[in-house]
Amino acid sequence: EAGLPETKLKVVPDFVDCRHFEPAAAPTEKGDGGQTIAIVGRLARTKGHRVLLKAMREVAKATPEARLVIYGEGEEKDALQREAAAAGFGERVTFAGFAADVRAALAAADVFVMPSLSEGLGVAVLEAMAMAMPVVVSDAGGLPESVVHGETGLVVPAGNAAALAEALLSLLRDRNRAKEMGAAGRKRALEHYDRPRVVGRIAALYEELLGGGDA
Secondary structure (H helix, E strand, O other), X not given: OOOOOHHXXXXXXXXXXXXXXXXXXXXXXXXXXXXXXXXXXXXXXXXXXXXXXXXXXXXXXXXXXXXXXXXXXXXXHHHHHHHHXXXXXXXXXXXXXXXXXXXXXXXXXXXXXXXXXXXXXXHHHHHHHHOOOOEEEEOOOOHHHHOOEOOOEEEEOOOOHHHHHHHHHHHHHOHHHHXXXXXXXXXXXXXXXXXXXXXHHHHHHHXXXXXXXXX
């Protein structure tokens, strides 16, 4: 769009510390039968929380045991809490506030969701993948680049509550598939987004530039 030649551009993704975000490093008892959905991030309109709450209406009807835990603070918090109360979610939707320990927050859930209307890469998604969690994301921004649809998670159209609900339900109902996607997600995180790999790519790029290579 800016008119720059592709030969002059190099894209290096953000990274995640896969040694820190490791499933075995944060054991947590889960007493919900694999029905907890988590979202971690700023409570802002662009993050798609309103779409998620709309989707949860259908999820709750189909799977009464399902729970949604919303981590984060932001300007949308009061409005989202009112919307959740009006929907009669009760204890099915919890606003847990700022997640001081993201690893523990992810370990306590079974499915990670990021229904953003606008997004960059989505570091929280990489953290969830590193934790071997199946993920459901929108097709906004760079999210489809990190999540392989049908392999490491599910990608749905941004703003589509019905598609989001269907994707969440499919993972809640098929725990074997969810587990397989989680394992594939961790493998992808290790291969493409682990800190040593990304730092190595950055170092190689600088070496190429300093060596006079065509970058």
